[in-house]
Amino acid sequence: MAKNYIIIASFLLLAGCGSNTRDNVTEEVAIEMKQYDYEEFDKNISISGGIFTHDEQHIIYASNETGIFNLFSIPSDGGTATQLTRSTSESYSLKACFPHDGRILFSHDNEGDENNHIYLRLENGDEIDLTPFEGSKNVFGSWNANQTAFYFECNKRDPQYFDLYKMRVSSIDAGNYEPVLVYENADGYVLGPITDDEQIIAVTVQESRLNSNVYLINVKSGEKLLITEHDGEIKYNPRQFSHNGKYLYMITDKNADFDYIVSYDVATGETEEFYKTNWDVSRIHWAHSEDYWSASVNEDGRRIVYMFDVKKNSQLILPEIDGQDIVHVHLSKSETKMRFITNSSSAPVNIYTFDMDSEKLVRLTNTLNPAIDESHLVAGQVIRYKSFDGLEIPAILYMPKGATTENKVPCMLFIHGGPGGQSTIRYSQVIQYVVNHGYAILSVNNRGSSGYGKKFYALDDRKHGEDDLQDCIESKKYLASLGTIDMDKVGIMGGSYGGYMTMAALTFAPKEFKVGVNIFGVTNWLRTLKGIPAHWATYRKSLYRELGDPDSDDSVRLRRISPLFHAENIAVPLMVLQGGNDVRVIQAESDEIVAAARANGVPVEYVLFPDEGHGFRKKANEKEAWTKILLFLDKYLKGIEKEV
Numbered sequence: 001m002a003k004n005y006i007i008i009a010s011f012l013l014l015a016g017c018g019s020n021t022r023d024n025v026t027e028e029v030a031i032e033m034k035q036y037d038y039e040e041f042d043k044n045i046s047i048s049g050g051i052f053t054h055d056e057q058h059i060i061y062a063s064n065e066t067g068i069f070n071l072f073s074i075p076s077d078g079g080t081a082t083q084l085t086r087s088t089s090e091s092y093s094l095k096a097c098f099p100h101d102g103r104i105l106f107s108h109d110n111e112g113d114e115n116n117h118i119y120l121r122l123e124n125g126d127e128i129d130l131t132p133f134e135g136s137k138n139v140f141g142s143w144n145a146n147q148t149a150f151y152f153e154c155n156k157r158d159p160q161y162f163d164l165y166k167m168r169v170s171s172i173d174a175g176n177y178e179p180v181l182v183y184e185n186a187d188g189y190v191l192g193p194i195t196d197d198e199q200i201i202a203v204t205v206q207e208s209r210l211n212s213n214v215y216l217i218n219v220k221s222g223e224k225l226l227i228t229e230h231d232g233e234i235k236y237n238p239r240q241f242s243h244n245g246k247y248l249y250m251i252t253d254k255n256a257d258f259d260y261i262v263s264y265d266v267a268t269g270e271t272e273e274f275y276k277t278n279w280d281v282s283r284i285h286w287a288h289s290e291d292y293w294s295a296s297v298n299e300d301g302r303r304i305v306y307m308f309d310v311k312k313n314s315q316l317i318l319p320e321i322d323g324q325d326i327v328h329v330h331l332s333k334s335e336t337k338m339r340f341i342t343n344s345s346s347a348p349v350n351i352y353t354f355d356m357d358s359e360k361l362v363r364l365t366n367t368l369n370p371a372i373d374e375s376h377l378v379a380g381q382v383i384r385y386k387s388f389d390g391l392e393i394p395a396i397l398y399m400p401k402g403a404t405t406e407n408k409v410p411c412m413l414f415i416h417g418g419p420g421g422q423s424t425i426r427y428s429q430v431i432q433y434v435v436n437h438g439y440a441i442l443s444v445n446n447r448g449s450s451g452y453g454k455k456f457y458a459l460d461d462r463k464h465g466e467d468d469l470q471d472c473i474e475s476k477k478y479l480a481s482l483g484t485i486d487m488d489k490v491g492i493m494g495g496s497y498g499g500y501m502t503m504a505a506l507t508f509a510p511k512e513f514k515v516g517v518n519i520f521g522v523t524n525w526l527r528t529l530k531g532i533p534a535h536w537a538t539y540r541k542s543l544y545r546e547l548g549d550p551d552s553d554d555s556v557r558l559r560r561i562s563p564l565f566h567a568e569n570i571a572v573p574l575m576v577l578q579g580g581n582d583v584r585v586i587q588a589e590s591d592e593i594v595a596a597a598r599a600n601g602v603p604v605e606y607v608l609f610p611d612e613g614h615g616f617r618k619k620a621n622e623k624e625a626w627t628k629i630l631l632f633l634d635k636y637l638k639g640i641e642k643e644v
Helices: 169-173 429-436 454-458 468-482 497-508 523-530 533-546 552-560 564-569 589-596 618-636
Strands: 001-009 029-035 049-050 060-063 070-075 093-097 104-108 117-121 127-129 138-143 149-158 161-167 180-183 190-196 200-208 211-218 224-226 238-241 245-253 259-267 271-275 280-286 292-299 302-309 314-315 326-333 337-344 347-355 361-363 380-386 393-399 409-417 440-442 485-495 515-518 574-579 605-611
Touching: 049 093, 049 326, 049 347, 060 093, 060 347, 093 138, 104 429, 117 138, 127 380, 138 574, 149 440, 161 169, 161 190, 161 533, 180 190, 190 238, 200 238, 200 533, 211 238, 238 280, 245 280, 259 280, 271 280, 292 326, 302 326, 380 468, 393 429, 393 468, 409 468, 409 497, 409 618, 429 440, 429 618, 440 468, 468 497, 485 497, 497 515, 497 564, 515 618, 523 533, 523 552, 523 589, 533 552, 564 589, 574 589, 574 618, 589 605, 605 618
Parallel strands: 409 440, 409 485, 485 515, 515 574, 574 605
Antiparallel strands: 001 029, 049 060, 060 070, 093 104, 104 117, 117 127, 138 149, 149 161, 161 180, 190 200, 200 211, 211 224, 238 245, 245 259, 259 271, 280 292, 292 302, 302 314, 326 337, 337 347, 347 361, 380 393, 393 440
C-alpha cells in the first residue's frame, strides 16, 4: 500500500559542463509525495510495437499487462483494448500485420533460449508456427515491395549463418508454410536490405565494431561488388534501398566522429552525404510512397525522431506530447495517419495516433498505474564529470526528492550492458522503484559507451575492467560534491556487461563500494568468449578484436580481467541474479562467483530464475528480482532489515 509522507526536496539544476560541483541549487521547499510499494509499480504496463491493421481502424501492439507479453488490439481513434493472444509462458513479440486482412505475425523463443520462431495468428485466433525448424533462430525482416510475401532470416542450414528466405502469402493461404530460399549466405555476411526486384542484396563484413565493409551481391549470379573501399577504421551500415533500386542509404562515420546518413548511387558508384547532425543518427526509414522519411538521432542520451516531407522539402513538426520524447513514428499505408511511441524517464512508453489532415492527436494507452502520481517519480538528468585522465564522462542522475544536505541518501551506480551499450533517458522500473525508496542512482556511461562518438566508443578496447572501471570509481568525487549523498553508503550494480563491471569493482577495487548487485554478469571472459552462441558467428571477429581472442596470447589478459579468478578479494555483501536459460552469460558464471564469494564469509544472496534467459520477460520474475534487490540494499546499505 502506498504511504504518504512529507519531505523537504532540493532541486538541483545540473548542466553538462564537466564540473565536479553542483552548478546551482534552488531554494528548498516542502512538498508532499508518496512512497510506493512494489505492488503499485507492478501495475505499470510495458508495451512494444504498435502497427496499423490493413484497414487502419486498429493498432496492434504487445503488452505485459497479463504478466507476460501478449498481443492486443485497440481502435486507432481511441477506445478499449482487446486481448488477442493468451500466452502464459512465452512473451510474444509483434512483427507485422497482414496487408489485406486481419492476420498477424509474431515471434517468441522458448523460455529465453533465443531460438525465436515466427508465428501466424489467424483471424479466428489459431496460431501456426511458420518456421518449425528445430534449433533454428528466425528473424523477421519486412514485406516485399508488392506485399505478396515477407522476408526473414533463418539459420536452419548452418547454425552459424543466416540465410534469407521469403514466405509467400499465396502459399500461406493454401496451407503451405515451406519458405523459399532467396539468398544462401554461405560466407557468413551480415545480411542487409534487398532491392524490390530481388536482384541485389547489400551485405556487411564486420571487421570490428569500428570497421566494416558493404558489398552489393547479385542474387542470381553471385557477383560481388565492394562499395565502401577505404583505409583505416570506418563503419558502414546499409539500411534501405529506394524503391527503384537507384539508391542505397547507409549509415557511416567516415571522416566524422558521429554516425550520419549517406546515399550511394548504384549506377554511378557515387556516395553523397544525405543527413548529418552533431549526434549519432541511428536509423533512416522511408515511407512506402517515399514522400516522407524519418531519422532517429541519439541526442545526449535521448532518442529523438525527425520526420521530413519530400514534396515540400521541409521538416514535419511533430506534436509535443506531455513533455515526452517521440522515439518512434509509424505511418499508415494510406499515409494519412501516424502512430507515435513516446518515452520519458518517469513513465513507461505510450502509444498515440495522429491524423495528418485534422491534426487530431489521440492517446491510446495509459501505462503508468493511475495510483502512482508521476510527479512523485524522478526524471533523469544528464550530467558530466571528469575522470582520472580529464576525460568527461556522461551520466544520468536520479536524485530522490527527499535528498538534502541535512538528509543525505545512499547511492547506487547503475552500469549498462554491452560492451558498448548506453544508459539513456527512458523509463526503468527498477531505477524508479529504488529511487522512490530513498536511493540516488547514477547511471554511468563510462568510456566505451555508444552515443558519444567513435573516439569515445573505442576508448575501452582491450582495457575492460581497467579504464572503464576507473570512470565508475571517479564518479564518487562528483557524488561527494553534491552534498546530498551519504558517501559511506555507495554501491554498484548492473546487468550483463554492467554485471561484469560490478564484479570487476568488487574484485579489482574492493574498498570502493559497500555492496554489489550483479544481474547475469560475465565473470569469466575465457569461457564466455569461447562459448559465444553459434548465431553470433558473424560478430565473433569483432568481439575478439575488442576484448581479445581466448585461444591466443590474449588469454593471459582475459584471465587477468576476469573477476572469477580474483574472487578472494570480494569483501562486501553481494547479490547475484541469473536466468537459468541464459545462452549469453550461462548459469555457471553466476554459480561459480557465488560459491567463491561465499567462501570469503561475506553475505551473498543468489536468485536464480529457471524460466528466464538473458533478461526478465515475466512480470512475476521482475517483481521478485526488484523487490529482493531493494530488501538487499535496505539491509546492507541502510542497515534496515525487512520481512520478505
